[in-house]
Amino acid sequence: MNQPNNGLSRRSLLKAAGIGGLSLASAGMLAGCSVGLNKSSGSSSTKGKGKHGVTGERTGKELVIYMNAGHIYKAYTDLFSRFEKEHNIKVTVNPQQWPDLQTKLTAGFLSGDVPDLCEENGSWWSVRWGTAGNVLALDDYIAKDGKAMGFPSDFVKAGVEVRQANGSTYAIPLHLTCNGLIFYNKGLLDAANVDAPKTWDEFTEACKALTGNGVYGAALNQDSSYSLPWVLQAGADYFDASSKKFLTPEAAAAKSFALQQNMVYKYKSSPAPVASVSYSGPQKMFSAKQSAMILTGPWDISPIQTGSADIELGIAAPLTGKTQSATLAGSGLMIPAKSQNADLAWELIKEMTKLKTELAVTTETGMTMPRKSWAENSAVKSDPLLNVVAKSLPLAVATDKPLSQNNNIASITTAYTTMYQQIVSQQTAVDTAMAKFQSTVKSYV
Amino acid sequence: MTLAARPARRRSQRGLDDRLFPGATAVSYVVAILLALACVIPLLYMISLAFQSDAEVQGGTAVLLPSTWQWGNIARVFDAAPFGRFLLNSLIVAGLITISHLVFDPMVGYVFAKFDFPLKGAIFTAILATMMISFFVRMLPLYVMFSNAGWLNSYQGLVVPFLMDAFGIFLMRQYMISVPNELGEAARVDGASEWRIYWNIVLPQTKPALAVLGLFSFVFQMNEFIWPLIATSTEQMRVITIALPLFNKESFTQWNLTAMASLLLFVPICALFLFTQKYVVRGIAMSGIK
Amino acid sequence: MSLVDTVPVVDEGTPPSPTRRQGRRVTPLRRKQIITAYLFLIPAVVFFVAMFFYPLFNELLTSFTSGLTDPVPVGFDNYLRALSDPVVIHSFLVTLEYAAGSLVGSIIIGLLLALMLNQGLRGRVVLRTMILVPYMTSIAIVGLLWRNILDPSVGILNTALHAVGLPGQEWLNTAPLQTLIGITVWQESGYVMMLFLAGLQAIPEEVYEASKIDGAGVWTRFRRITVPLLAPTTFFVLLVGVISSMQQFGLPYIVTNGGPGDATSLFVFQVYQETFTNQDIGYASAMAFLLLIFILILSFIQMRIGRRKDLV
Incomplete structure (x- = not known):
């Protein structure tokens, strides 16, 4: 009507x-x-197969690399332009954040449209995708060139092992770092008459003393991987392969989460982290002098020094709770199985992981590197900050390692993130959040 | 369907003064103005943000207005990445899709408005049902298809999945129902071809609806971001929406430059909207669909 | 094809077309008409089959398989798993809450605005334009902008609160879903307002005048005339709103990454997570189809109710 x-x-x-x-x-x-x-699965490749990778329209013409957007250092771009001339090939770098990189790779593996060389984030990527046939096993290359390039003898063992499964190696370490170092603002600590903390107790005391006047003692990260050093320091395991249990002993793990929760809600010495895709929030607060300390790794050295040159940055070894511990981090280089320039990609890997390149990157950015000879180099040893990091690397544990071939590893990480954020951002009781996590992951192992 | 000719009803005698309580009109003004301000203030703040200095956006507290307007930020955005190229890509992709919508949607709408044929209901229904399909459901299969066709990272790859849309077809059908049949019949009697009837007689009658369709298609395609993220891999093919997070550096988020880059996308769309808002308003009223 | 009978595409209200008058008997003229119609339709059929239904069909096949590489048929396992997975159920409930909150919010604000602007306020064209601007803004911009405004340490909102002596609020931690609902209401209210304005202008002035003569007050008129006569519009807003808000993805993707915890893991975002983060593509496809089925059933039920109440 x-x-x-x-x-x-x-x-x-x-x-x-x-x-x-x-x-x-x-x-x-x-x-x-x-x-x-x-x-x-994927495209039925009609393109002729080479010995490694495939032959496609880019073969011999253009080498496409996916890298983390934060790792396009000048040392690497210089190397790429040299490589272009030497091998008469165009090198195209496609910078992405880790989550976007994972999205693009996933879509790429489905369709066969993959880069020729790809940086991986040190988690399950190389082993999981490698054993599924999406990423090349580098064994033939290593058999040919391993001795000359010092692989694996010159590389820190833990960094190599996380990229291996069933006797095959799926990626070569590019950066080797550890998470759980204490970065502190010397000026703020001196003003409060506080020494760099070594133990959990010293840390909480220091946080309380440093908090005030718009400055937080520390800033926790919204990224859950930053909470794992605490778990290890409490004497707990992330995953115990023999008992197939997560966060055991539970009481110890609970203690580490309670400490982090108390920092936010009881002592108010850290802001509650805000969930996002980025792990750089605490570093930004540190650079803005809003936080006196952060727990992080060497990747934050360069951003702090370039962003706030006036901050006198100090780095202290990982804290001791029940034990002194840190988690292994860093990235590596892998070659997708459908790389159109696999052999050249391997040549580029060799160049990128040379000691000379490693030292150039370190000089440029303060990033730490996987070679033993790097840690022994005088330039590294004489640098007070790098020296602390290099000494802490042997403490680092690869928490994901026992799970690397579990098909649900990513879902487990997601569940862990949910639990962690509930505890530190939403003030959910530690027991409740942990119980929910345990019931979620029970079916995954 | 008198879209173009809907009489503007005067409601001035319907002020609430004598109905609710004294001053109700004044209250209405205050509330409406406050809500309207709430709608635009965040966007105005984005403009302010875009012209702030690095020190102002990285300081501990936010600043409402820049102390000096940093016009240099515009150049900095273009120096940091080829934003001119990104904008051009966005314009090309959105432009091509808009043209395609303007060509095909009216054709299909015309058939559903003026013809009777077997399976008409089923086909119309199937087309409308596509509005319920989240883009995610078809994204990965599309990716595989386009990869096999070698269309990833190309203009055709960005354009083809959106060449027609159910909204436009529905809009045009609604409008064409109101075009009198007599016009076409007279021409038919004179022996004009069906194409000529459509192209020379019916289509020119629908200009207002075409304006709405063109504007909506253009704006929504300029704003699209999921498919370009997945389907492009080089800087040359990147569009502006997926370049916005570029200033989220490891060391800090350059909010001023992020905001400035956002303005590059926002200002043209906003200007277009202001110039054509009469049509937009009618378009929404007419169709009631996004 | 019973659909043709149940779906009267050409409405009784339109003047009968010449083809109708001639009935279903296939005359040469009618044959020509049919051929013309099909010729005009070819591009559309090709496009929708290739770009919608073929991918949809592929995705459906995927939902009965496992994994990214070398998928194995798993029958209905993915569907059964999703229906009992607490993560999926949680995300579904969160989505319902989001849809309900943003719909109720934008209907209330949109209706309020429409009623006010419909009084012939001066400058209403300017006001209307201002209110519609957020609707025309890209979700990529909206997400980043609100992320900045709401930032607990550097955001303008907390800076303003501090300036007037109030404590800062961590909106995205204490009320994450409500915050996303708020952003949606901010963006969509203008659109809803436009629909209601169109609805209001279609109510004949005489109806109001008549009831005024009967001595009905403002509130009575609002309840007895405005609300019932706007019911079809409200119904339409609800139906379209449910379809679009159940598919919200951009906001959790850009603003919260689904967090904190799982507080804003809206369903389509969860599908994205399962696809790209958890690499469980068969499962993700099954989830996507469950959502599609849910939306279809919900729309169907809404239609039934709407028809019974004579709203459509």
Whole structure:
């Protein structure tokens, strides 16, 4: 009766969309059941296969690299331009943040449209994708060149092991770092007459003393991997392969989470982390002199020094709770199985992981490196900050290692993140959050 | 369907003064103005942010207005990355899609408005049902298809998944129903071809609806960000929406430059909207669909 | 094809077309019309099959398989798992809450604005334009902008609170979902307002005048006339709103990354997580189809109710 035009248009639209869509979907469901389910994975590559990787239109012409956007250092770009001239090939670097990189790789593995060389983030990527056949096993290359390049003898063992499974190596370490170092603002600590903390107790006391006047004693990270050093320091394991249990002993792990929660809500010496895709929030607060200390790794050295040259940065070894501990971090280089320039990618890996390149990157950015000879180099030893980091690297534990071949490893990480953020950002009781985590991951192992 | 000719009803005699309580109109003014301000103030703040200095955005507290307007920020955005190229890509992609919508959507809408044929209901229904399909459902299969076709990281890869849309078809159908049949019939009697009837007689009658369709298509395609993120891999093909997080550096987020880059996308769309807002308003009223 | 009968595409209200008058008998003229119609439709059919239904079908097949590489058929396992997975159920409930909150919020504010602007306020074109601007703004910009404004340490909102002596608020930690709802209401209210304005202008002035003569007060008129006569518009806003808000992805993706914890893991974001972060593509596809089915059923139920109440 009223507004006939609108009413009519709506009626036909709604009816059509509602009824039609439903019947359409059900028709689709039936069709889906009756048709065979063996969908081929990715593209059936008609391109001729080389010895490694595939031959495609980019072969010999363009080498495409995916790298973390924060790692496009001048030392690497200089190397790329040299490499372009030497091998008469164009090198294209595609910088991405880790989550976007993972998204693009996932889509790429489905379709076969992958880069020729890719940086990986030191987690499960290389082993999980390697054992699934998406990433090349580098064993043949290593058999040929390993001795000359000092692999694996010159590389820190833990960094190599996280990239190996079933006797194959799927990535070569590029950066080797550890998480759990104490970065502190010397000026603020001196003003409060506080020494760099060594134990949990000293740390909490220092936090309380440093908090005030718009400055927090420390800043916790929203990224849950930053909480794992605490777990280890409390004497707990992230995952115990023999008992197939997470966060054991639970009481110790709970203690570490309670400490972090108390820092935020009881002592108010850290702001509650805000969930996001970035792990750089605490570092930004540190650079803005809003936080006197942060727990992090060498990747934050360069941002702090370039962003706030007036801060006198100090680095202290990881804290001691029940034990002194840190987590292993860093990145590596892997070659996708459908790389169109696999052999050249391997040549580039060799160049990027040379001691000379490593030292150039360190000089430029303060990043720490996986070679033993790097740690022994006088330039590293004489640098007070790097020296602390190099000495702490042997403490580092690869918490993901026992899970690297578990198909649900990513879901486990997601569940852990949920638990951690509930504890530090939402003030959920530690027991409640942990119990929920345990019940979620129970089915994953 | 008198979209273009809807009489502007005067409601001035409907002020609330004599109905609710004295001063109700004044209260209405205050509330409406406050809400309108709430809508634009965040966006105005973005403009302010775009012209602030590094010190102002990185200081401990936010600043409402820049102490001096940093016009140099515009150049800094273009120096940091080829934003001119990104903007051009966005314009090319959104432009091509808009043209395609303007060509195809009216054709399809015309058929559903003026013809009767077997399976009409089923086909119309199926097309409208696509509005309920989240882009995610078809994203990965599309990616694989386009990869096999070698269309990733190309203009055709960015354009083809959006060449037509159910919204535009529905909009045009609604409008064309109101175009009198007599016009076409007279031409038909004179022996005009069906294409000529459509192209020379019916289509020119729908200019207001085409304006709405063109504007909506353009704006929503300029704003698209998921598919370009997945489907492009080089800087040359990047569009502006996915370049916005570029200033989220490891050391700090350059909020001023992020905001300035956002303005590059926001200002053209906003200007276009201001110039054509009469049509937008009618478009929403007419279709009631995004 | 029973659909043709149940879905009257050409409404009774439109003047009968010449083809109708001639009935279903296939005359040469009618045959020509049919051929013309199909010729005009070819591009659309090709496009929608290739770009919508073929990918949809592929995704459906994927949902009955496992994994990223070498998928194995797993029957309905993915569907059964999703229906009992607490993570999925939680994310579904969060999405319902988000949809309900943002719909109620934007309907209340949109209706309020429409009622006020419909009084012929001076400068209403300017006001209307201002209110509509957020709707035209890219979600990528909206997300980043609000992320900045709400930042607990450097955001303008907390700076303003501090300036007037109030404590800062950690909106994204203490009320993350409500914050996302607020941003949505901010962005969508203008659109809802436009729909209501169109609805209000379609109510004949005479209806109000008549009831005024009967001595009905403002509140009575609002309840007896405005609300019932706006019901079709409200119904339409609800239906379209449910479809779009159940599919929200950009806000959790840009603003909160689904957190803190799982507080803002809206369903489509969870599908994204399962696909790209957890690498469980078959599972993600099943989830996507469950959502599609849910939206279809919900729309169907809404339609039934709407028809019974004579709203459509």
